[in-house]
Amino acid sequence: MLEFDRFYRTARQEGHVSRRLFLGYSAALSSLPLLAEQVSGRTLRKVSFAADPFSCGIASGDPTDTGVVLWTRLAPAPFEPSGGLPAENIVVEWELATDEAMTQIVQHGTAIATPQLAHSVHVEVEGLEPARWYWYRFRAGDAESRIGRTRTMPVAHSLPPELRFAFASCQHFEDGFFTAYEHMAHDDLDLVFHLGDYIYEGPGKEGGVRKHLGKEIKSLEDYRIRHALYKSDLHLQAMHAHCPWVVTWDDHEFDNNCACDISEEADFLSRRANAYQAYYEMMPLRRTSLPRGSDMRLYRTISFGRLASFQVLDTRQYRTDQPNGDKASPLNEAACDPRGSLLGQRQAGWLQASLLESPAEWNVLAQQVMMGLVGFRPEGKELLHYSMDQWGSAVHERGKLLEFLRDRRVPNPVVLTGDIHSNWANDLRIDDRQPETPIVAAEFVATSLTSGGNGVASPKGLERRLADNPGVRFCNAERGYVRCTVTPDAWRSDYQVVEEIEKPGGPVTTRAAFVVESGERGIKPA
Numbered sequence: 001m002l003e004f005d006r007f008y009r010t011a012r013q014e015g016h017v018s019r020r021l022f023l024g025y026s027a028a029l030s031s032l033p034l035l036a037e038q039v040s041g042r043t044l045r046k047v048s049f050a051a052d053p054f055s056c057g058i059a060s061g062d063p064t065d066t067g068v069v070l071w072t073r074l075a076p077a078p079f080e081p082s083g084g085l086p087a088e089n090i091v092v093e094w095e096l097a098t099d100e101a102m103t104q105i106v107q108h109g110t111a112i113a114t115p116q117l118a119h120s121v122h123v124e125v126e127g128l129e130p131a132r133w134y135w136y137r138f139r140a141g142d143a144e145s146r147i148g149r150t151r152t153m154p155v156a157h158s159l160p161p162e163l164r165f166a167f168a169s170c171q172h173f174e175d176g177f178f179t180a181y182e183h184m185a186h187d188d189l190d191l192v193f194h195l196g197d198y199i200y201e202g203p204g205k206e207g208g209v210r211k212h213l214g215k216e217i218k219s220l221e222d223y224r225i226r227h228a229l230y231k232s233d234l235h236l237q238a239m240h241a242h243c244p245w246v247v248t249w250d251d252h253e254f255d256n257n258c259a260c261d262i263s264e265e266a267d268f269l270s271r272r273a274n275a276y277q278a279y280y281e282m283m284p285l286r287r288t289s290l291p292r293g294s295d296m297r298l299y300r301t302i303s304f305g306r307l308a309s310f311q312v313l314d315t316r317q318y319r320t321d322q323p324n325g326d327k328a329s330p331l332n333e334a335a336c337d338p339r340g341s342l343l344g345q346r347q348a349g350w351l352q353a354s355l356l357e358s359p360a361e362w363n364v365l366a367q368q369v370m371m372g373l374v375g376f377r378p379e380g381k382e383l384l385h386y387s388m389d390q391w392g393s394a395v396h397e398r399g400k401l402l403e404f405l406r407d408r409r410v411p412n413p414v415v416l417t418g419d420i421h422s423n424w425a426n427d428l429r430i431d432d433r434q435p436e437t438p439i440v441a442a443e444f445v446a447t448s449l450t451s452g453g454n455g456v457a458s459p460k461g462l463e464r465r466l467a468d469n470p471g472v473r474f475c476n477a478e479r480g481y482v483r484c485t486v487t488p489d490a491w492r493s494d495y496q497v498v499e500e501i502e503k504p505g506g507p508v509t510t511r512a513a514f515v516v517e518s519g520e521r522g523i524k525p526a
Protein backbone atom coordinates (compact mmCIF):
# COMPACT_ATOMS: atom_id res chain seq x y z
CA MET A 1 0.00 0.00 0.00
CA LEU A 2 2.99 2.25 0.36
CA GLU A 3 3.07 2.96 -3.36
CA PHE A 4 -0.59 3.74 -3.30
CA ASP A 5 -0.30 6.13 -0.37
CA ARG A 6 2.45 7.98 -2.14
CA PHE A 7 0.46 8.05 -5.35
CA TYR A 8 -2.60 9.42 -3.65
CA ARG A 9 -0.67 12.03 -1.69
CA THR A 10 1.20 13.27 -4.74
CA ALA A 11 -1.92 13.21 -6.84
CA ARG A 12 -3.78 15.17 -4.15
CA GLN A 13 -1.00 17.72 -4.00
CA GLU A 14 -1.19 18.10 -7.75
CA GLY A 15 -4.92 18.43 -7.30
CA HIS A 16 -6.05 16.20 -10.11
CA VAL A 17 -7.30 13.01 -8.55
CA SER A 18 -11.01 12.69 -8.20
CA ARG A 19 -12.71 10.49 -5.65
CA ARG A 20 -13.84 8.34 -8.57
CA LEU A 21 -10.24 7.74 -9.68
CA PHE A 22 -9.16 7.20 -6.10
CA LEU A 23 -11.75 4.45 -5.73
CA GLY A 24 -10.84 3.08 -9.13
CA TYR A 25 -7.22 2.86 -8.10
CA SER A 26 -8.05 1.05 -4.85
CA ALA A 27 -10.15 -1.45 -6.76
CA ALA A 28 -7.40 -1.89 -9.31
CA LEU A 29 -4.83 -2.66 -6.66
CA SER A 30 -6.93 -5.12 -4.70
CA SER A 31 -8.07 -7.10 -7.75
CA LEU A 32 -4.66 -7.44 -9.38
CA PRO A 33 -3.04 -10.83 -9.57
CA LEU A 34 0.35 -10.79 -7.93
CA LEU A 35 3.08 -10.72 -10.52
CA ALA A 36 5.48 -12.29 -8.09
CA GLU A 37 8.31 -14.14 -9.68
CA GLN A 38 8.27 -17.07 -7.28
CA VAL A 39 6.51 -20.08 -8.71
CA SER A 40 3.80 -21.83 -6.78
CA GLY A 41 1.76 -24.92 -7.61
CA ARG A 42 2.56 -27.86 -9.83
CA THR A 43 5.22 -27.64 -12.53
CA LEU A 44 4.85 -29.79 -15.63
CA ARG A 45 7.85 -30.98 -17.57
CA LYS A 46 6.48 -33.71 -19.81
CA VAL A 47 3.81 -31.91 -21.79
CA SER A 48 2.31 -32.88 -25.08
CA PHE A 49 0.73 -29.96 -26.92
CA ALA A 50 -2.32 -30.16 -29.16
CA ALA A 51 -0.73 -27.57 -31.49
CA ASP A 52 2.54 -25.64 -31.81
CA PRO A 53 2.97 -23.86 -28.46
CA PHE A 54 5.33 -21.31 -30.07
CA SER A 55 2.47 -19.67 -32.00
CA CYS A 56 3.55 -16.19 -30.82
CA GLY A 57 7.10 -16.72 -32.05
CA ILE A 58 10.30 -15.97 -30.20
CA ALA A 59 12.18 -12.72 -29.63
CA SER A 60 15.19 -11.15 -27.99
CA GLY A 61 15.67 -7.67 -26.65
CA ASP A 62 17.30 -5.07 -24.42
CA PRO A 63 20.86 -6.20 -25.15
CA THR A 64 23.88 -5.05 -23.16
CA ASP A 65 27.56 -5.79 -23.85
CA THR A 66 27.31 -8.99 -21.78
CA GLY A 67 23.71 -10.15 -22.04
CA VAL A 68 20.32 -10.11 -23.70
CA VAL A 69 16.73 -11.09 -22.94
CA LEU A 70 15.35 -14.18 -24.70
CA TRP A 71 11.57 -14.29 -24.89
CA THR A 72 8.81 -16.64 -25.84
CA ARG A 73 5.29 -17.50 -24.78
CA LEU A 74 3.66 -20.92 -24.81
CA ALA A 75 0.19 -20.73 -26.37
CA PRO A 76 -1.02 -23.67 -28.48
CA ALA A 77 -4.39 -21.89 -28.80
CA PRO A 78 -3.34 -18.22 -28.74
CA PHE A 79 -6.82 -16.78 -29.34
CA GLU A 80 -8.36 -18.53 -26.34
CA PRO A 81 -8.21 -16.84 -22.92
CA SER A 82 -6.14 -19.70 -21.48
CA GLY A 83 -3.81 -19.79 -24.49
CA GLY A 84 -4.85 -23.42 -24.70
CA LEU A 85 -2.94 -24.41 -21.56
CA PRO A 86 -3.92 -25.57 -18.08
CA ALA A 87 -3.36 -23.15 -15.17
CA GLU A 88 -0.12 -24.89 -14.29
CA ASN A 89 3.55 -24.09 -14.59
CA ILE A 90 5.48 -25.53 -17.52
CA VAL A 91 9.23 -25.98 -17.82
CA VAL A 92 10.82 -24.28 -20.83
CA GLU A 93 14.39 -25.13 -21.81
CA TRP A 94 16.52 -22.66 -23.69
CA GLU A 95 19.83 -22.93 -25.51
CA LEU A 96 22.20 -20.32 -26.85
CA ALA A 97 24.89 -21.11 -29.43
CA THR A 98 27.57 -19.30 -31.39
CA ASP A 99 26.51 -20.87 -34.68
CA GLU A 100 23.30 -20.94 -36.67
CA ALA A 101 23.15 -24.74 -36.68
CA MET A 102 23.19 -24.68 -32.85
CA THR A 103 26.14 -27.07 -32.62
CA GLN A 104 28.30 -24.84 -30.38
CA ILE A 105 26.02 -24.38 -27.37
CA VAL A 106 27.59 -21.86 -24.97
CA GLN A 107 24.75 -21.54 -22.48
CA HIS A 108 21.54 -23.36 -21.69
CA GLY A 109 19.04 -23.44 -18.88
CA THR A 110 15.43 -23.74 -17.90
CA ALA A 111 12.77 -21.18 -17.16
CA ILE A 112 9.31 -21.70 -15.72
CA ALA A 113 6.36 -20.48 -17.77
CA THR A 114 3.66 -19.58 -15.26
CA PRO A 115 -0.05 -19.09 -15.94
CA GLN A 116 0.14 -15.78 -14.01
CA LEU A 117 2.26 -14.39 -16.84
CA ALA A 118 0.38 -16.18 -19.65
CA HIS A 119 3.13 -18.81 -19.88
CA SER A 120 5.63 -16.28 -21.12
CA VAL A 121 9.34 -16.54 -20.29
CA HIS A 122 11.90 -13.74 -20.14
CA VAL A 123 15.37 -15.26 -19.83
CA GLU A 124 18.08 -12.73 -18.96
CA VAL A 125 21.21 -14.37 -20.31
CA GLU A 126 24.44 -13.01 -18.82
CA GLY A 127 28.17 -13.62 -19.24
CA LEU A 128 28.24 -13.37 -23.03
CA GLU A 129 31.00 -11.94 -25.19
CA PRO A 130 30.48 -8.37 -26.34
CA ALA A 131 29.75 -7.44 -29.96
CA ARG A 132 28.89 -10.83 -31.30
CA TRP A 133 25.98 -12.71 -32.79
CA TYR A 134 24.35 -15.67 -31.08
CA TRP A 135 21.56 -18.09 -31.98
CA TYR A 136 18.94 -19.45 -29.59
CA ARG A 137 15.92 -21.71 -29.34
CA PHE A 138 13.40 -22.99 -26.80
CA ARG A 139 11.99 -26.41 -25.99
CA ALA A 140 8.85 -27.27 -24.00
CA GLY A 141 7.54 -30.79 -23.63
CA ASP A 142 7.67 -32.36 -27.06
CA ALA A 143 7.89 -29.06 -28.95
CA GLU A 144 10.85 -27.06 -30.22
CA SER A 145 10.82 -23.42 -31.38
CA ARG A 146 12.42 -21.98 -34.46
CA ILE A 147 16.01 -20.75 -34.11
CA GLY A 148 16.40 -17.04 -33.46
CA ARG A 149 19.41 -14.79 -33.89
CA THR A 150 20.50 -12.15 -31.44
CA ARG A 151 23.56 -10.18 -30.49
CA THR A 152 25.33 -8.37 -27.71
CA MET A 153 26.39 -4.74 -27.87
CA PRO A 154 30.03 -3.63 -28.15
CA VAL A 155 31.91 -3.28 -24.86
CA ALA A 156 30.91 -0.17 -22.94
CA HIS A 157 33.80 2.18 -23.69
CA SER A 158 34.78 0.94 -27.13
CA LEU A 159 34.10 2.98 -30.22
CA PRO A 160 32.62 0.59 -32.79
CA PRO A 161 32.90 1.74 -36.42
CA GLU A 162 29.21 1.38 -37.29
CA LEU A 163 25.71 0.71 -35.99
CA ARG A 164 22.83 -0.19 -38.28
CA PHE A 165 19.31 -0.18 -36.93
CA ALA A 166 15.74 0.53 -37.95
CA PHE A 167 12.85 2.10 -36.13
CA ALA A 168 9.14 1.69 -36.70
CA SER A 169 5.78 2.49 -35.13
CA CYS A 170 2.03 2.24 -35.62
CA GLN A 171 1.21 -1.16 -37.06
CA HIS A 172 -2.58 -1.34 -37.22
CA PHE A 173 -3.32 -4.97 -38.06
CA GLU A 174 -6.51 -4.21 -39.99
CA ASP A 175 -4.99 -1.46 -42.14
CA GLY A 176 -2.28 -3.40 -43.93
CA PHE A 177 0.20 -6.23 -44.15
CA PHE A 178 3.50 -6.06 -42.29
CA THR A 179 5.45 -6.21 -45.56
CA ALA A 180 7.86 -3.62 -44.15
CA TYR A 181 9.26 -6.28 -41.83
CA GLU A 182 9.80 -8.61 -44.76
CA HIS A 183 12.05 -5.94 -46.28
CA MET A 184 13.62 -4.93 -42.99
CA ALA A 185 14.89 -8.49 -42.57
CA HIS A 186 17.21 -7.88 -45.56
CA ASP A 187 18.70 -4.71 -44.14
CA ASP A 188 21.55 -6.27 -42.15
CA LEU A 189 20.56 -4.58 -38.89
CA ASP A 190 22.02 -4.81 -35.41
CA LEU A 191 18.85 -3.64 -33.67
CA VAL A 192 15.23 -2.68 -34.16
CA PHE A 193 13.45 0.00 -32.14
CA HIS A 194 9.67 -0.02 -31.91
CA LEU A 195 8.35 3.34 -30.78
CA GLY A 196 4.76 2.42 -30.01
CA ASP A 197 1.31 1.56 -31.29
CA TYR A 198 2.51 -2.01 -31.58
CA ILE A 199 -1.13 -3.05 -31.17
CA TYR A 200 -4.38 -1.09 -31.44
CA GLU A 201 -7.15 -1.48 -28.91
CA GLY A 202 -10.24 -1.01 -31.10
CA PRO A 203 -12.90 -3.57 -31.93
CA GLY A 204 -12.82 -5.70 -35.07
CA LYS A 205 -14.14 -3.71 -38.02
CA GLU A 206 -15.15 -4.68 -41.53
CA GLY A 207 -13.44 -3.44 -44.67
CA GLY A 208 -9.80 -3.77 -43.64
CA VAL A 209 -7.28 -6.21 -45.05
CA ARG A 210 -7.48 -8.23 -41.81
CA LYS A 211 -9.75 -8.06 -38.80
CA HIS A 212 -9.27 -7.67 -35.08
CA LEU A 213 -10.84 -10.43 -33.00
CA GLY A 214 -13.56 -9.33 -30.62
CA LYS A 215 -14.63 -6.00 -29.17
CA GLU A 216 -12.52 -3.13 -27.84
CA ILE A 217 -10.01 -4.73 -25.49
CA LYS A 218 -10.26 -4.12 -21.75
CA SER A 219 -9.65 -7.28 -19.73
CA LEU A 220 -6.28 -8.95 -19.30
CA GLU A 221 -7.47 -11.81 -21.53
CA ASP A 222 -8.57 -9.30 -24.20
CA TYR A 223 -5.14 -7.67 -24.26
CA ARG A 224 -3.40 -11.05 -24.35
CA ILE A 225 -5.48 -12.23 -27.30
CA ARG A 226 -4.91 -8.95 -29.17
CA HIS A 227 -1.14 -9.20 -28.69
CA ALA A 228 -1.28 -12.84 -29.81
CA LEU A 229 -3.18 -11.79 -32.93
CA TYR A 230 -0.52 -9.25 -33.86
CA LYS A 231 2.24 -11.70 -33.02
CA SER A 232 0.62 -14.26 -35.37
CA ASP A 233 1.93 -12.20 -38.31
CA LEU A 234 4.76 -14.20 -39.81
CA HIS A 235 6.79 -11.21 -41.04
CA LEU A 236 6.67 -9.72 -37.55
CA GLN A 237 7.70 -13.06 -36.05
CA ALA A 238 10.57 -13.41 -38.50
CA MET A 239 11.87 -9.92 -37.75
CA HIS A 240 11.72 -10.57 -34.00
CA ALA A 241 13.72 -13.77 -34.55
CA HIS A 242 16.23 -11.89 -36.70
CA CYS A 243 17.86 -9.46 -34.24
CA PRO A 244 17.23 -7.92 -30.82
CA TRP A 245 14.45 -5.36 -30.42
CA VAL A 246 14.04 -2.46 -28.03
CA VAL A 247 10.39 -1.60 -27.52
CA THR A 248 8.48 1.24 -25.92
CA TRP A 249 4.78 1.93 -26.08
CA ASP A 250 2.62 4.82 -27.14
CA ASP A 251 -1.10 5.20 -26.44
CA HIS A 252 -2.78 2.37 -28.34
CA GLU A 253 -1.07 -0.37 -26.35
CA PHE A 254 -3.54 0.83 -23.73
CA ASP A 255 -6.08 3.37 -24.97
CA ASN A 256 -6.20 6.17 -27.54
CA ASN A 257 -4.37 9.34 -26.43
CA CYS A 258 -4.14 8.10 -22.85
CA ALA A 259 -2.43 10.46 -20.44
CA CYS A 260 -1.19 9.53 -16.98
CA ASP A 261 -4.20 8.99 -14.74
CA ILE A 262 -6.71 10.85 -16.88
CA SER A 263 -9.57 9.02 -18.51
CA GLU A 264 -13.30 9.08 -18.79
CA GLU A 265 -13.46 5.59 -17.37
CA ALA A 266 -13.77 4.89 -13.64
CA ASP A 267 -12.03 1.55 -13.96
CA PHE A 268 -9.26 2.95 -16.06
CA LEU A 269 -6.37 2.07 -13.75
CA SER A 270 -7.34 -1.58 -13.63
CA ARG A 271 -7.61 -1.51 -17.41
CA ARG A 272 -4.18 0.08 -17.54
CA ALA A 273 -2.84 -2.70 -15.32
CA ASN A 274 -4.27 -5.25 -17.76
CA ALA A 275 -2.72 -3.49 -20.74
CA TYR A 276 0.68 -3.12 -19.08
CA GLN A 277 0.79 -6.71 -17.86
CA ALA A 278 -0.05 -8.12 -21.30
CA TYR A 279 2.55 -5.81 -22.84
CA TYR A 280 5.21 -7.07 -20.45
CA GLU A 281 4.20 -10.68 -21.05
CA MET A 282 4.47 -10.31 -24.81
CA MET A 283 7.72 -8.35 -25.13
CA PRO A 284 11.41 -9.22 -24.61
CA LEU A 285 11.74 -6.98 -21.55
CA ARG A 286 13.86 -7.22 -18.43
CA ARG A 287 12.61 -7.90 -14.89
CA THR A 288 13.04 -4.18 -14.19
CA SER A 289 9.97 -3.66 -16.41
CA LEU A 290 7.80 -6.15 -14.51
CA PRO A 291 4.60 -4.19 -13.79
CA ARG A 292 3.60 -3.29 -10.26
CA GLY A 293 -0.11 -2.76 -10.28
CA SER A 294 -0.84 -0.18 -12.95
CA ASP A 295 2.77 1.07 -13.04
CA MET A 296 5.48 -0.25 -15.28
CA ARG A 297 8.94 1.14 -15.83
CA LEU A 298 9.77 1.27 -19.50
CA TYR A 299 12.23 4.16 -19.69
CA ARG A 300 15.79 2.88 -19.83
CA THR A 301 19.14 3.26 -21.58
CA ILE A 302 20.47 1.05 -24.38
CA SER A 303 24.10 1.64 -25.38
CA PHE A 304 26.06 0.61 -28.45
CA GLY A 305 29.57 1.06 -27.05
CA ARG A 306 30.22 4.78 -26.94
CA LEU A 307 29.07 5.21 -30.51
CA ALA A 308 25.43 5.70 -29.52
CA SER A 309 23.35 5.83 -26.36
CA PHE A 310 19.60 5.49 -26.64
CA GLN A 311 17.47 6.97 -23.89
CA VAL A 312 14.22 5.09 -24.41
CA LEU A 313 11.37 7.26 -23.14
CA ASP A 314 7.80 6.75 -21.98
CA THR A 315 5.81 9.89 -22.78
CA ARG A 316 2.44 8.31 -21.89
CA GLN A 317 2.46 6.89 -18.41
CA TYR A 318 3.48 10.05 -16.57
CA ARG A 319 2.18 12.82 -18.80
CA THR A 320 -0.23 15.50 -17.72
CA ASP A 321 -3.58 15.66 -19.44
CA GLN A 322 -3.60 17.13 -22.94
CA PRO A 323 -4.39 20.85 -22.62
CA ASN A 324 -7.09 22.62 -24.59
CA GLY A 325 -9.34 19.55 -24.43
CA ASP A 326 -6.87 17.55 -26.56
CA LYS A 327 -7.85 19.73 -29.55
CA ALA A 328 -5.26 21.19 -31.92
CA SER A 329 -4.64 24.72 -30.67
CA PRO A 330 -2.33 27.68 -30.99
CA LEU A 331 0.59 27.57 -28.53
CA ASN A 332 -1.49 29.41 -25.98
CA GLU A 333 -1.18 29.80 -22.23
CA ALA A 334 -2.42 26.26 -21.54
CA ALA A 335 0.10 24.73 -23.97
CA CYS A 336 2.90 26.77 -22.38
CA ASP A 337 1.85 26.08 -18.77
CA PRO A 338 5.07 25.17 -16.91
CA ARG A 339 3.20 22.34 -15.19
CA GLY A 340 2.59 20.61 -18.54
CA SER A 341 4.78 17.52 -18.86
CA LEU A 342 5.19 14.50 -21.11
CA LEU A 343 7.95 12.95 -19.02
CA GLY A 344 6.89 13.49 -15.44
CA GLN A 345 9.37 14.73 -12.87
CA ARG A 346 11.12 11.48 -12.09
CA GLN A 347 11.70 10.46 -15.69
CA ALA A 348 12.84 13.98 -16.57
CA GLY A 349 15.43 13.82 -13.77
CA TRP A 350 16.56 10.38 -14.85
CA LEU A 351 16.89 11.61 -18.44
CA GLN A 352 19.10 14.54 -17.48
CA ALA A 353 21.32 12.32 -15.32
CA SER A 354 21.57 9.72 -18.09
CA LEU A 355 22.52 12.33 -20.67
CA LEU A 356 25.18 13.80 -18.38
CA GLU A 357 26.65 10.35 -17.73
CA SER A 358 26.55 9.30 -21.36
CA PRO A 359 29.96 8.84 -23.00
CA ALA A 360 28.30 8.53 -26.42
CA GLU A 361 29.13 10.30 -29.66
CA TRP A 362 25.43 10.20 -30.61
CA ASN A 363 22.84 10.79 -27.92
CA VAL A 364 19.49 9.53 -29.00
CA LEU A 365 16.04 9.98 -27.51
CA ALA A 366 13.89 7.06 -28.70
CA GLN A 367 10.38 8.25 -27.99
CA GLN A 368 6.81 8.57 -29.16
CA VAL A 369 5.35 11.91 -30.18
CA MET A 370 6.71 14.63 -32.43
CA MET A 371 9.08 17.10 -30.81
CA GLY A 372 9.24 19.44 -33.79
CA LEU A 373 6.69 22.23 -33.29
CA VAL A 374 4.89 21.72 -36.57
CA GLY A 375 1.87 23.96 -36.97
CA PHE A 376 -0.94 23.85 -39.49
CA ARG A 377 -3.81 26.18 -40.34
CA PRO A 378 -7.29 24.72 -39.93
CA GLU A 379 -9.80 26.06 -42.47
CA GLY A 380 -10.80 29.59 -41.70
CA LYS A 381 -8.21 30.07 -38.94
CA GLU A 382 -5.36 32.55 -39.20
CA LEU A 383 -3.16 31.24 -36.35
CA LEU A 384 -1.03 28.13 -36.66
CA HIS A 385 -2.47 25.22 -34.67
CA TYR A 386 -0.49 22.44 -33.03
CA SER A 387 -1.37 18.93 -31.87
CA MET A 388 -2.04 18.87 -28.15
CA ASP A 389 -0.98 15.22 -27.98
CA GLN A 390 2.61 16.06 -29.00
CA TRP A 391 5.44 18.09 -27.44
CA GLY A 392 3.61 21.28 -28.43
CA SER A 393 1.34 20.48 -25.50
CA ALA A 394 4.27 20.89 -23.09
CA VAL A 395 6.16 23.80 -24.65
CA HIS A 396 7.87 24.72 -21.39
CA GLU A 397 9.20 21.22 -20.70
CA ARG A 398 10.26 20.87 -24.33
CA GLY A 399 12.16 24.15 -24.18
CA LYS A 400 13.87 23.12 -20.93
CA LEU A 401 14.94 19.81 -22.46
CA LEU A 402 16.38 21.47 -25.56
CA GLU A 403 18.10 24.10 -23.41
CA PHE A 404 19.63 21.31 -21.39
CA LEU A 405 20.96 19.62 -24.55
CA ARG A 406 22.43 22.94 -25.67
CA ASP A 407 23.80 24.22 -22.35
CA ARG A 408 25.31 20.90 -21.30
CA ARG A 409 26.72 20.44 -24.80
CA VAL A 410 25.29 16.94 -25.07
CA PRO A 411 27.10 15.57 -28.15
CA ASN A 412 25.04 15.08 -31.30
CA PRO A 413 21.50 14.87 -29.96
CA VAL A 414 19.06 12.99 -32.18
CA VAL A 415 15.36 12.44 -31.49
CA LEU A 416 13.53 9.43 -32.94
CA THR A 417 9.75 9.57 -33.09
CA GLY A 418 6.68 7.60 -34.17
CA ASP A 419 2.94 8.17 -33.63
CA ILE A 420 2.04 10.61 -36.39
CA HIS A 421 1.66 8.15 -39.33
CA SER A 422 3.86 10.26 -41.57
CA ASN A 423 7.60 10.76 -42.07
CA TRP A 424 9.33 13.95 -41.00
CA ALA A 425 12.86 15.23 -40.70
CA ASN A 426 12.99 18.26 -38.40
CA ASP A 427 15.72 20.60 -37.23
CA LEU A 428 14.87 21.24 -33.57
CA ARG A 429 15.39 24.61 -31.90
CA ILE A 430 14.46 25.91 -28.47
CA ASP A 431 11.55 27.55 -30.31
CA ASP A 432 11.11 26.13 -33.80
CA ARG A 433 9.19 29.24 -34.81
CA GLN A 434 12.43 31.25 -34.70
CA PRO A 435 14.55 29.96 -37.60
CA GLU A 436 17.25 32.59 -36.94
CA THR A 437 18.14 30.84 -33.65
CA PRO A 438 20.64 27.95 -33.54
CA ILE A 439 19.63 24.37 -34.24
CA VAL A 440 19.97 22.17 -31.15
CA ALA A 441 19.04 18.66 -32.30
CA ALA A 442 17.82 16.59 -35.24
CA GLU A 443 14.52 14.73 -35.25
CA PHE A 444 13.73 11.79 -37.54
CA VAL A 445 10.11 10.67 -37.53
CA ALA A 446 9.01 7.26 -38.81
CA THR A 447 5.71 6.97 -40.60
CA SER A 448 3.30 4.19 -39.67
CA LEU A 449 4.13 0.67 -40.69
CA THR A 450 0.50 0.17 -41.76
CA SER A 451 -1.83 2.50 -39.82
CA GLY A 452 -3.98 4.54 -42.16
CA GLY A 453 -3.58 2.12 -45.09
CA ASN A 454 -1.69 3.00 -48.28
CA GLY A 455 -0.41 6.56 -48.03
CA VAL A 456 0.71 9.32 -50.35
CA ALA A 457 4.11 10.85 -51.01
CA SER A 458 2.89 14.45 -50.89
CA PRO A 459 0.21 14.96 -48.27
CA LYS A 460 -2.37 17.68 -48.89
CA GLY A 461 -1.18 21.17 -48.10
CA LEU A 462 2.45 20.08 -47.95
CA GLU A 463 3.89 23.25 -49.54
CA ARG A 464 2.05 25.48 -47.12
CA ARG A 465 3.12 23.26 -44.23
CA LEU A 466 6.79 23.52 -45.24
CA ALA A 467 6.53 27.30 -45.68
CA ASP A 468 4.87 27.67 -42.26
CA ASN A 469 7.41 25.48 -40.45
CA PRO A 470 11.00 26.41 -41.28
CA GLY A 471 12.48 23.54 -39.21
CA VAL A 472 10.87 20.86 -41.36
CA ARG A 473 13.27 19.40 -43.93
CA PHE A 474 11.04 16.56 -45.16
CA CYS A 475 7.52 15.24 -44.90
CA ASN A 476 5.99 12.20 -46.55
CA ALA A 477 2.87 10.16 -45.79
CA GLU A 478 3.63 6.78 -47.31
CA ARG A 479 4.03 3.69 -45.10
CA GLY A 480 7.27 2.10 -43.98
CA TYR A 481 10.11 2.55 -41.52
CA VAL A 482 13.38 4.42 -41.11
CA ARG A 483 16.75 2.73 -41.40
CA CYS A 484 19.75 4.39 -39.78
CA THR A 485 23.47 3.96 -40.27
CA VAL A 486 25.57 5.55 -37.56
CA THR A 487 29.36 6.00 -37.61
CA PRO A 488 31.58 8.24 -35.46
CA ASP A 489 31.54 10.76 -38.31
CA ALA A 490 27.95 10.84 -39.46
CA TRP A 491 24.38 9.74 -38.98
CA ARG A 492 22.35 8.69 -41.98
CA SER A 493 18.58 8.06 -42.03
CA ASP A 494 16.99 6.28 -45.00
CA TYR A 495 13.23 6.67 -45.26
CA GLN A 496 12.11 3.27 -46.49
CA VAL A 497 8.60 3.22 -47.96
CA VAL A 498 6.46 0.28 -49.01
CA GLU A 499 4.32 1.44 -51.91
CA GLU A 500 1.54 -1.12 -51.41
CA ILE A 501 0.59 -2.53 -48.02
CA GLU A 502 -3.02 -3.50 -48.64
CA LYS A 503 -1.81 -6.46 -50.69
CA PRO A 504 1.10 -8.72 -49.70
CA GLY A 505 4.45 -8.34 -51.44
CA GLY A 506 4.62 -4.55 -51.96
CA PRO A 507 8.08 -3.37 -53.05
CA VAL A 508 10.26 -1.12 -50.90
CA THR A 509 11.90 2.13 -52.03
CA THR A 510 14.16 4.63 -50.30
CA ARG A 511 12.02 7.77 -50.61
CA ALA A 512 14.62 10.12 -49.11
CA ALA A 513 17.86 10.02 -47.15
CA PHE A 514 19.34 12.58 -44.79
CA VAL A 515 22.59 12.96 -42.89
CA VAL A 516 23.83 14.79 -39.85
CA GLU A 517 27.60 15.24 -39.58
CA SER A 518 29.10 14.67 -36.16
CA GLY A 519 29.74 17.95 -34.34
CA GLU A 520 27.48 19.89 -36.68
CA ARG A 521 23.87 20.87 -36.30
CA GLY A 522 21.32 20.60 -39.05
CA ILE A 523 19.91 17.87 -41.24
CA LYS A 524 21.23 17.72 -44.82
CA PRO A 525 20.10 15.67 -47.81
CA ALA A 526 22.33 12.60 -48.19
Ligand code: FE
Binds near residue numbers: 169171197
Ligand atom coordinates in the same frame (compact mmCIF):
# COMPACT_ATOMS: atom_id res chain seq x y z
FE1 FE B 1 -0.58 5.12 -34.30
Ligand code: CA
Binds near residue numbers: 250252419
Ligand atom coordinates in the same frame (compact mmCIF):
# COMPACT_ATOMS: atom_id res chain seq x y z
CA1 CA C 1 -0.12 7.06 -31.08
